Amino acid sequence: MSVLSKVFAHGRLASLMLALWATSVAHAEAPPPEAASGLASVTQPVAFDHAMIVTANPLASDAGAAILRQGGSAVDALIAAQWVLGLVEPQSSGLGGGGFLLSHTARDGVQSWDGRETAPAQARPDRFLDDAGQPLPFAEAVASGKAVGAPGLVAMLYAAHRQQGRLPWAALAQPAIRLAERGFAVSPRLHVLLSKETRLQADPQARRYFFTADGQPQPVGSVLRNPAYANTLRRIARQGPAGFYRGPVAADMVRAVQHHPTPGDLTLADLAGYQPRQRAPLCGPYRRWQICGMGAPSSGGVAVLQILGLLARFDLSQTPPLSADAAHLYSEAGRLAFADRERYLADPDQVAVPQAALVSPAYLAARSQLIDPISSHGPARAGEPDGVQLSAWGRDQSPELPSTTHLVAFDRHGNAASMTSSVEDAFGSRIMVRGFLLNNQLTDFSFRPDDQGVPVANRVAPGKRPRSAMSPTLVLDDQGKVQMAVGSPGGSLIIHYVARSLLALTEWQLDPQAVVNLPHYGSRNGPTELEADRGLEALADTLRQRGHVVKLLPMTSGTSIAVRRPEGGYLGGADPRREGKVAGY
Template sequence: MLYAAHQQHGKLPWAALAQPAIQLAEQGFAVSPRLYTLLVQETRLQADANARRYFFSEDGRPRPVGSLLRNPDYADTLRRIARQGPAGFYQGPVAADMVRAVQNHPTPGDLTLADLASYRPKQRAPLCGPYRQWQVCGMGAPSSGGVAVLQLLGMLARFQLNTLPPTSADAVHLYSEAGRLAFADRERYLADPDFVAVPQAGLIAPDYLAARSQLIDPQRSHGPARAGEPAGVKLSAWGRDAAPELPSTTHLVAFDRDGRAASMTSSVEDAFGSRIMVRGFLLNNQMTDFSFLPEQDGAPVANRIQPGKRPRSAMSPTLVLDQQGQVQMAVGSPGGSLIIHYVAQALLGLLEWRLDPQAAANLPHYGSRNGPTELEADQQLERLVEPLRQRGHEVKLTPMTSGLSIIVRQPQGGYLGGADPRREGKVSGF
């Protein structure tokens, strides 16, 4: 995918792009407190000899905070990709080692050399919709992020959120109710459009969102929501999804000197992916984004596993354009299915509450994935538990480890950035 994007838009030589990462892999980076904590909690990573040597000391303990993780094997892999392009990864020795590791695993998989050699990235049209005076553009199916974010914004547009404090019971109530409705649609209709007729246009149509918004009672929670029926679709045609959707994603945003913007999310799924390490990198665990049940109540699940099918994700890389079509904001986050809420809340922070990027990234998180109303723990939201319960909410306090990256173009020139304090991200400029 990166190579295809470079072929269309790149300026520097392809081989030059890998040099900073090669240097970092060789020189190493310091183990952060968060990485150390994840390694302490990890129970399966040491079963892989390569991962054990890289992440752990000889006594089996995680390498301590501040110690350097050097990865010459990864530097060699990057050099091969720099020289050969995608063929350096999807064919040849790297591909052979991946297939061998998967097929010889104690729980072997079906990956073949032909699978890797035949894989191609797909370019899809962005999914855009209006919010106030802005045009918000995200990723369409098989990601569910673009649809869900636009649904959340569209259903909340009739409320004057800018008159409510961002962490008030009123704001949390309205946002969580919209979240139930968006996630009910998501678990029913979103999947790979090459295999399923995904009603994306109908799900973000203004009249459909207006009707769904009317289901939001400003004073009372309606509890678990039922999926709607966008134009031309019968609810009974599809079953509900049952995907584990494990987190562990990364995100970056960037503007260049010419004002062009990028918002990119990627994932290995579940902290350390499949726990299989080959030539300096971990293989992903992306199969957990598929539904583990192929049907529900006799109806097929749109996101069921099928050969050659791409799994649904919650990735929500987003660009915000002004009325002249110029990109003004780039936003995104890691975080599993909660990515949708992290990004939608950040957009509301920027567009409704007029927060600067860092303040938007700092906002305490909340929302519903059509289950309980979730409040971020240790963010002073405990005071909202009882007021929300009085409105009919089932409330759950939980960690919500976003990793928001935000850049906003300034009217007077230049840019402001915000990096989520919950992770290791940072803001830097040229």
């Protein structure tokens, strides 16, 4: 038996589950081109004895690992890797976006940082309605100045570094600065996404950078140099957030937004006034574990804890992960969690969000009784936890798209960090400033401010943070020691990618690479969704017989997992659907 099997096997049942997973992957068709990464054949987790980082790009992972070897903290490693991701994976995250970060140290315990973007002071609830009062087409809203919120990533990471950084702030930018000046090779994923892009070319800076003279996307392997990005990072390295939120960088952001053909109303005051929030983490029990996630304005922590709590009465350890029973139970729990998400989750600075009530064991135990072990109950209605009236808020059906990234790290002192960051849609608002792209996160607000006259909690308002599904997660044992760091990109499907990963780690006791290789399924309170071309087609007929409406679709997750080994060191898994890498020493 291999070391990995010794660590994660759980008797004959776990071996059977691993065999089932391997069979499904072996018979699955190749992932779609946009998911190809060169790592699709990886079946074993990577181990390191001292420290580890997992990101969606090898260059970013290598930069983070170098910081860890220099004695940097887990937070330091994520910062250095994030600056590289903003360069080599600009479609997903960057300086012009935001994020959520969880970290854990023996001194501070679990800490939670909110770097979500904020709406300009002039934003109004009808921001994404046309003259007839109808929601704008998403494609029209997203590639516009209206979609841009005040970016939060730089301020959030600076705040986290001040508390938990070990290396100088300026040193963390050096790997990305060097890479921006020397150049990096266009990856297959970046090339494919550029090939599908139809709106990025409208921005002159982006067109010159991402496309050839004849308008074709830069080919795979071509070298991109971004001295403007290097100069922006130098300002941030020297001046901290002031180098970004004030001065010439801020002025150029405001000018680009206000002078866009579909202008927005972002101002210098909006940028100068941006503040990250350090919020209480949202933690709850599952079996012998303590699961800690991000609270509102992310819906991820609530929804993940709800799904786990709703399933706690079922013995999933005896249910193979790729069986119809597992898909059925999991999807039914997802319906209930997403029904609550649509109704109650929003910015807690402006809306009363009943987070504690939504994850209370009593509420989840009662709500779990709605799950029939055999038949689907179809679309779910939001619940009414103690002290909350369902009629107080309208249903929000705002889209949330999957161009996001996730990073996890453990340092040599055992400190852990898990961060999800994003510019929202692929290439954000398609507005490029000083080497980076601006977000379109304001389209995560509800386009409709009310639902049949009832206000939507996640409607647009000045200074408000849009709801998110980002779900950075840390798992602690009964001694309060972090054992797992988990997270994923993927739009609103993030919630399912993370919750299923936690079940696979704790119930089915699979190793990290086996977990991220698993095909996906779940329901967002609509159809039961199965990942296409990953061997799940055989489940569709059985689920339909149980009353499910089944839809097969691509699910391009990018899950990153790092797990502490009982004997010391760490095991990691990087999602084969993207270009991730596990690195460390």
